[in-house]
Amino acid sequence: MPDISIGRLRGGYCVYWIGSDGKRVRHQLKARTRAEAEAEAIDVFRAKRFAESQTGATVAEIWEEYRRDLGDKPTATTMKFTGKAVLAHFGHYRPDQITTELCRSYARNRMAAGISQGAVHTELGHLRSSMTFAERNRMIQAAPHIERPPKPTPKERFLTKDEVARLIESAEAPHIGLAIHLLFATAGRVGAVLDLTWDRVDMDRGIINLRLEDARTRKGRAIVPINKGLMAALQNAKGAALSDYVVEWGGKRVSTIRKGFEGAVRRAGITDVTLHTIRHSAAVAMVxxxxxxxxxxxxxxxxxxAITFSTYGRFAPSHLAGAAEALEFVKLRSVK
Known part of the structure; x- marks a missing residue:
């Protein structure tokens, strides 16, 4: 919640805060209850503080307000990094000054610097989300159009089970090998695996719960069974555990395994592989x-x-086999 306070005024409620000039700003609210006043106060504060004018809010100010509103959601953390490039290009502009050409020049410059099209798509997506947030909360009259390069077609690369085994064996640190094993055996996302705590690993029932009770991420997480290979790896890790986290290093939660994973990839002699490739490979293996x-x-x-089918249906053994038979017109003659 913004740095505002709720008070009483003329038999009703008001909101007040300290303005940029150091003076207190006060505004009468329409709300008749305290709960209504707290909700209305946020909208009033944002509308007054970010009222669109020649001296209105900049993209940088709105970006940070959006990040504060996201709280501890993963996107807020990601935007700390995407914001470095986005705000360097757009930060000093007001939303009404953003043009299609400004978006295109950003994309050209980023890709010329070696940044992937997918990363640029994501960065501009965060800009679009912050502008939509500003419009929804009446900071600006209308969100500008944010043009993004097309989202690239997903890579077809997937790992075989032998390649996954080589990756695990090529991991120098035990926690990297365990993380890779978990990623493939659970088909979970990296964040879900690194968030996993021992209280959600039920070895008696053979089940792993990748879900978080507070649902901090909008990405779906599942409850999955533990296969024999993973069970053995988890039993070894449990015996040496120094913290509540399954993937740990020095008794602490691991925030990233990227460097360790990339090292394992090099040593295994595998190319064109990212962490997400493991989840993709798990799905392909199942289908x-x-x-x-x-x-x-x-x-x-x-x-x-429908999402699963559109992405992985083509890997099914019988996919489109019936359709091919329906198009058959050549009748084979028996040879006497």
Whole structure:
């Protein structure tokens, strides 16, 4: 919540805060209850503070306000990094000054500097989200159009089980090998695996719960079974555990495994692989083994099976086989 206070005024409620000039600003509210006043006060504060004018809020100010509003959600952390490039280009502009050409020049400059099209798509997506937030909260009259380069087609690269085994064996630190094993065996996202605590690993029932009670992430997470290989790895890790986290280093939660993973990739002699490739590979392995799409969707934490089918349906052994037969017109003659 912004740095504001609720008070009483003329039989009702008011909101007040300290302005940029150091003086107190006060505004009468329409609310008749304290709860209504707290909700209205936020809108009034933002509308007054960021009222669009020649001296209105800049993109940088709105960006930071949006990050504060996100609180401890993962996107807020990601925006600390994407904001370095986005704000260097757009930060000093007001939203009404953003043009299509300004967006295109940003994309050109970033990709010329070697940044991937997918990363640029994400960065401009954060800008778009912050502008939508500003419009929704009446900081600006209308959000500008943010043009983004197309989202790149997902790479077809996926790992075989032998390659995954080589990756695990090539990990120098035990926690990196365990993390890779967990990523493949649970088909979970990196954040879910690094968030995993021992209280959500039920070895008696053979189940791992990747979900967080506070639902801090909008990305789906699942409850999945533990296969034999992973069970053995988890039993070894549990015996040496120094913290509540399954993937730990020196008794502390691990925030990233990127460097350790990239080192394992080099030593394993594997190319064109990212951390997300492991989740993708797990999905392909399940589908190509004949596991029904509905079950794969549940394993991946997808709430919409259509997404799972559109992404992985082509890997199913019988995919489109019936359609091919329907197009058959050549009749084979028996040879006497």
């Amino acid at each position: 190509s083994s004949g596991i029904p799409i509905v079950q794969v969707a549940q394993y991946l934490g997808h709430s919409n099976t």
